[in-house]
Amino acid sequence: MRAEPLSLREQARRALDDGELQRALAVVRRGWQDTRRRAIDELPEFDELREIGARIRDHVLAHLDIYLERFAERVRAAGGEVHVARDAAEARALVLRLLEQHRARRVTKSKSMVCEEIGLAEAMEEAGLERVETDLGEYIIQLAGERPSHLIGPAVHITQERIRDLFARHHQSDPDNTPEALVAEARQVLRRHYLEADAGITGANFLVADTGSVITVTNEGNAELTQGLPRLHIVVAGIEKLVPRMEDAFTLLRLLARSATGQEFSAYTTIITGPRREGDLDGPEAFHVVLVDNGRSDLLATRFRPILRCIRCGACMNHCPVYLAIGGHAYGWVYVGPMGAVLTPHFLGIEKAYPLPEASTFCGRCEEVCPVRIPLPGLLRYWREEAFRRRVHGPSVRAGLGIWAWIALRPRLYRFVVGLASWSLRALGGRRGRIRRLPGASGWTRSRDFPAPEGGGFVAGWNRGRRR
Amino acid sequence: MARPEVALFATCLVDLFRPTIGYAAAQLIADCGAEVVVPPGQTCCGQPAYNSGDRERAQRLARQNIELLEPFDRVVVPSGSCAGMIRVHYPALFADQPELAERARALSLRVEELSCFLCERGARVTVSLPAPLRATYHDSCSGLRELGIKEQPRRLLAQVGGLELVEMRECESCCGFGGTFCVKYPEISTRMVDEKVARIRESGAELVLAGDLGCLMNIAGRLRRSGSGVEVRHYAEVLAGRLDRPPIAGAG
Ligand code: SF4
Numbered sequence: 070m071r072a073e074p075l076s077l078r079e080q081a082r083r084a085l086d087d088g089e090l091q092r093a094l095a096v097v098r099r100g101w102q103d104t105r106r107r108a109i110d111e112l113p114e115f116d117e118l119r120e121i122g123a124r125i126r127d128h129v130l131a132h133l134d135i136y137l138e139r140f141a142e143r144v145r146a147a148g149g150e151v152h153v154a155r156d157a158a159e160a161r162a163l164v165l166r167l168l169e170q171h172r173a174r175r176v177t178k179s180k181s182m183v184c185e186e187i188g189l190a191e192a193m194e195e196a197g198l199e200r201v202e203t204d205l206g207e208y209i210i211q212l213a214g215e216r217p218s219h220l221i222g223p224a225v226h227i228t229q230e231r232i233r234d235l236f237a238r239h240h241q242s243d244p245d246n247t248p249e250a251l252v253a254e255a256r257q258v259l260r261r262h263y264l265e266a267d268a269g270i271t272g273a274n275f276l277v278a279d280t281g282s283v284i285t286v287t288n289e290g291n292a293e294l295t296q297g298l299p300r301l302h303i304v305v306a307g308i309e310k311l312v313p314r315m316e317d318a319f320t321l322l323r324l325l326a327r328s329a330t331g332q333e334f335s336a337y338t339t340i341i342t343g344p345r346r347e348g349d350l351d352g353p354e355a356f357h358v359v360l361v362d363n364g365r366s367d368l369l370a371t372r373f374r375p376i377l378r379c380i381r382c383g384a385c386m387n388h389c390p391v392y393l394a395i396g397g398h399a400y401g402w403v404y405v406g407p408m409g410a411v412l413t414p415h416f417l418g419i420e421k422a423y424p425l426p427e428a429s430t431f432c433g434r435c436e437e438v439c440p441v442r443i444p445l446p447g448l449l450r451y452w453r454e455e456a457f458r459r460r461v462h463g464p465s466v467r468a469g470l471g472i473w474a475w476i477a478l479r480p481r482l483y484r485f486v487v488g489l490a491s492w493s494l495r496a497l498g499g500r501r502g503r504i505r506r507l508p509g510a511s512g513w514t515r516s517r518d519f520p521a522p523e524g525g526g527f528v529a530g531w532n533r534g535r536r537r
Numbered sequence: 538m539a540r541p542e543v544a545l546f547a548t549c550l551v552d553l554f555r556p557t558i559g560y561a562a563a564q565l566i567a568d569c570g571a572e573v574v575v576p577p578g579q580t581c582c583g584q585p586a587y588n589s590g591d592r593e594r595a596q597r598l599a600r601q602n603i604e605l606l607e608p609f610d611r612v613v614v615p616s617g618s619c620a621g622m623i624r625v626h627y628p629a630l631f632a633d634q635p636e637l638a639e640r641a642r643a644l645s646l647r648v649e650e651l652s653c654f655l656c657e658r659g660a661r662v663t664v665s666l667p668a669p670l671r672a673t674y675h676d677s678c679s680g681l682r683e684l685g686i687k688e689q690p691r692r693l694l695a696q697v698g699g700l701e702l703v704e705m706r707e708c709e710s711c712c713g714f715g716g717t718f719c720v721k722y723p724e725i726s727t728r729m730v731d732e733k734v735a736r737i738r739e740s741g742a743e744l745v746l747a748g749d750l751g752c753l754m755n756i757a758g759r760l761r762r763s764g765s766g767v768e769v770r771h772y773a774e775v776l777a778g779r780l781d782r783p784p785i786a787g788a789g
Contacts, residue, residue, distance in 0.1 A: 141773060384724050391712050394728045425597055430715025430729075431588065433682035474594040477549075477580040478601060484577075485552050502787035503761055512720035516727040517758030520554060520786035525553045527559035529576040536650030537560045537779075 074419075074461075077424040079152055079367060080399035093226045097219075101387040103173050105438070109123075110456040110494045112327065122324045125317045126378035129309070136278040137360070143281025146342025149356035153308070157187040160361045164189060164270070165196055171301045173198075173267035177259075179274025179292040182381060183361050184412065185217065185308050185403040186416070201262040203291040205255055207386050212239050218397030220383035221329045227397050259291070269295040269353070273306035274317040274325065274380070276358070282342040283358065284318050285501035286325070286335035293339045301485030302344070302353035308360045309377040319382055324440035329383040368415060372451055376411045378441040385435035385445060391428055400425060407435035407445045414452050423461045423507060426452035484529050492524040498522075539616050543571040544609035546602075546648075548619045549581035550750040555785065556752065562615040569658040571611070578605045582619040586624060588716050599627045603640050605641035612648045615773055617680015617751050620650040625683050650680060651773060652689040652748060665698030672774070673705045673742035675733065675756065677749035681709060681787035690748055690772045697775055707732070714755040730759040739765060744784075746772045759787035765789065773783035 084090055109115045131134055141151040154160035168176065176193065178200055184190065190211075193200045202211045206224040210217055210237045217223030224232075233246045236254055244254045271292050275284045283304050285292040296302040312318045326332040343351030368377055385394040386406025397405035402422075404412045410429065412423035426449040435445040456462070476483050497504050499520020507514045526533070543566050547559040563573045566648060583598035583642065602623065606612045614620040627641040649657070674694070680686040694702055713719060713729025720726075735746050745760075745767060747753050757769035766789025 078722060078724070081722065085724055085728055096783040146785075209729055228569070296740055390713070390729050390732075391722075391725055394725050428725065430678065430711050430713065430718045430726075432678040432711035432715070434678075434711070437682055450588065450590070454592050455590070457590035457592075461696070467588075470589055470591055470594065474586055474591070474598065477583075477598060480580055483580045486550075498787075502783055503758070510720060512723035512726075513758070515723060516762060516784055517730070517755065518761040520754045520757055522554045523556055523782070525556060527547050528575055528577060528579060530560065531563065532577045537564070537688035 074421055075401040075413075075424050076231075076426055077399060077401065079403060081395040081428075084204075084395040084399045087162075089228055089231070090226050093228060094393055094396055097222075097387055098224055098393050101330070105328060105384060105387070106328040106331075106514065108331035108351075109263055109343050115327070116325055118320065119440055119442055122321055122440055123337040123378060125312060125320060126441050128311065129311050130374060133311065133366075133369070134309065137308060138253055139278040140276055140281055140311055143279070144356075144358055145281075147281050147356075148346070149281070149343045149358065151358045151360060153360045154360060156363050157361075160187045160305065160359055160363065161189055161192040163359050164305065165192060165304055167301070167359075168193075168196075168198065168268055171268060171355060173301050175199045175201075175262075175266050176208075176268045176270060177201050177203050177262055177266040177295045178270040178301065179272065179287065179295040180207050180223065181270070181305055182217075182220065182403065183272060184270065184305050185364065187305075187361060189305070199265070199490060201259070202261055202293050203263070203289075204253065204287065205289055205291075208255060208259065209235060212236075216403070216495065219386060220405075220408075221382075226398065261293045263503065264296050266295075266299040268301040268303060269297075269299045270303045270305060271296050273304050273310050273358075275321060276311045277315050277318050278311055279314045280342060280534070282315070282340050284322070285339045286322060286337065286339075287329070287339075288336040289333075290337045293337060296339070296341060296353065297351045297483070301355045302341075302357070304356075304358045306360060308362050308365050309379075319496075325380050325382050328438065328440040329353070364415060373411065373415065373448055375443050376408065376448055378443055379408050380441060381408075382440055384438045384440065385443075387437045388434045390430070390432065390434070402424075407449070411445060411448045411452070415454070419452060419455050419459060420461050422457040423452070426450075426456070472516060484526065488529065489528040491524055491526055495522050495524045540570060540572040541610055543607055543611045543613055543654075544734070545573055545615045546579055546582070546606065546612055546623075547575065548614060548616045548750065549638065550754070551615060552579075552687065554754065555750055555771070557779055557782045558615055558771045558773055560774040561700075561771070561779050564777045565651070565655060565660065565725035565773060566613055569655065574609065576605050576609075577613065579637050582622040584618065584622050584716060587622065587630070592630070595632050599623075599630050600637065600639065602604055603627065603637070603644055606648075606780050608646050610647065611654070612644070613651055614648065614652045615651040615771065617650050617684055617686050618749055618751065619678050620648055623648045626781060635645040650684055650686055650689075650748065652693060653684065655693055656689045659710050660693065662693055662696035662776055666700055666775075666780065668707060669699045669701065670744055671703055671742050672700045672744040672746055672775070673703050673740045674708060675705075675712060675737075675745060675747040675752060676709045677747050677752045678711050680748055686748065690746070693776055694746065694772060700775065703742055704781060707736050707737040707740070712752045712755050713748065714751045719755060726755075727759070730755055734749060734759050734763060734765065742767065744768045744770065744775075746770055748772055748787075753785050757784070761786045761789070
């Protein structure tokens with residue numbers, strides 16, 4: 070059976086007509102590109118830092134087993150526990166079992182893309198657990214019953230007015246429509262949840278193998294409260310988040326903050342190693358790390374491996390003309406923008422996700438800004454090759470390419486066809502030299518005139534002695 | 538001493554749609570003191586197959602072009618994306634065939650985009666426009682990011698008498714052409730070219746220039762449809778003084 074492909078084109082059409090979304094995206098375009106630019110102009114060695122960052126990530130990926138083992142050892146030595154989940158179902162089951170073992174019913178959770186990836190929220194809901202997202206953006210998303218549309222700003226697509234309405238409805242309150250009032254209101258509501266929670270779930274930006282530490286960065290300080298106050302702390306992270314040493318983590322954090330929000334460093338950097346020790350003022354009684362593989366080790370062995378360098382900074386989407394036109398939801402799954410277009414086919418299968426790698430002009434902006442130098446357009450092209458190999462397109466696409474190549478490989482025939490095409494298109498273009506409607510190319514001519522040929526192929530003309 | 542032979546790889550779009558660019562390029566190369574050859578066996582660099590994931594057909598076309606072009610000292614291409622295809626992607630295409638990879642690499646060292654070639658040769662531009670004109674330059678993606686083409690065309694255009702070059706905002710952002718992208722995702726493509734057209738209009742330019750015919754056709758098509766009178770040309774037409782030809786997609 071053929072999987073129903075993602076309907077990117079329909080989603081994109083809807084997104085382009087969504088005025089609220091378009092206003093929100095204009096803010097990303099203007100704001101986030103400029104702030105990154107400024108932050109990078111201030112750091113002349115940024116490109117050098119990128120090289121180092123890419124090398125750190127490559128090194129870890131080449132020796133992942135060693136660092137996994139070392140990390141697990143150090144976490145255990147510090148009194149915590151490490152679990153490895155092979156796939157999403159196993160990861161969900163592990164987290165649910167830990168919550169049950171610790172009789173945790175009320176759970177706070179800070180931002181974690183891998184939790185989205187494994188579908189943890191739905192699993193917790195089915196298990197009847199109370200979950201409160203503590204990242205402001207994620208909290209808004211939770212109230213709206215939606216999905217994040219951006220790595221760093223999960224709620225970028227939601228305008229302030231809508232946030233106010235959501236708060237008014239869910240908190241039975243009447244906050245002012247100002248950013249300050251809304252943040253204050255969310256803080257107040259979240260504070261109560263922090264204190265009441267039995268368990269906190271966080272993601273991780275980096276896992277330090279040498280020390281067994283988990284590093285999370287936020288601009289709201291919410292990860293600190295999510296993990297520090299409840300009895301149980303569960304970290305859920307992809308296995309690729311490992312770095313050898315603390316120093317490496319800090320190199321990558323510098324790249325991350327500048328690329329993501331244009332900051333030198335995120336406002337809060339939390340480093341946690343194991344549960345509460347004798348004499349600690351706070352911290353959880355139990356500390357567990359769930360490392361999620363979910364196909365990552367399979368990716369390691371493929372030519373898509375460089376995508377595992379990704380540090381989830383969001384710069385590729387902030388600079389992607391396609392993302393900026395249609396937003397995150399149109400991509401149809403958890404990961405969006407250029408990095409999402411590379412990752413999603415791996416998770417959902419290329420038969421289903423092939424429209425994503427096709428939705429690119431290969432303009433190369435993403436690769437240009439990626440702080441760990443992931444060749445994103447190149448990886449998208451690999452997916453197109455994969456799609457072609459598995460014949461996901463209808464026969465007409467393949468036949469078209471086949472006929473074109475057959476002719477292009479026969480230069481004499483090709484010259485003749487060029488002459489014919491030139492003559493007939495020129496006739497269609499008339500005196501004004503442009504075609505308003507061209508059957509078979511309506512994708513072009515619905516919004517653009519099609520320039521008609523000037524007439525007479527160049528290669529043939531030149532070789533007949535014509536010179537201008 | 539015999540004049541060095543330079544092969545002009547015109548690209549399939551120039552061949553079919555706009556021979557003027559080919560003649561202009563040939564004239565500019567000849568003005569540098571080279572003998573221009575237009576190998577009659579040339580068709581297409583293979584991007585349509587390569588970018589559609591059809592690696593095998595892309596390889597076959599690449600092979601045809603390697604055989605066609607390797608006898609020449611230099612190969613000049615009036616397109617950043619096709620020059621990039623030959624220079625950057627041909628060697629990668631044959632990663633698993635060492636012999637062809639080596640030939641592709643050897644060829645890639647001799648292939649140059651037109652404006653880069655002219656700058657390298659220290660070409661002097663002597664044309665003057667009949668009347669002053671204000672132009673803006675769009676940086677096509679592949680040329681800019683694969684080959685580092687940025688200053689070269691601007692440096693050449695700055696020598697044209699009567700041409701004032703103004704920079705539009707976001708001159709480095711994609712116009713939305715993207716080969717088959719523009720017909721597979723026409724709505725997104727249209728949004729992107731609309732952004733480009735808006736930047737062009739606010740620059741106050743009467744003429745848009747770029748180095749890739751695909752982008753130029755896309756921009757010209759949208760400008761005409763939206764009723765703008767801004768003209769669109771390949772930079773080589775201006776450098777060769779060929780403003781007597783109607784612009785791409787005709788005059789406003
Ligand atoms: S692919 Fe690169 S730019 Fe995109 S989120 Fe990952 S690290 Fe950032």
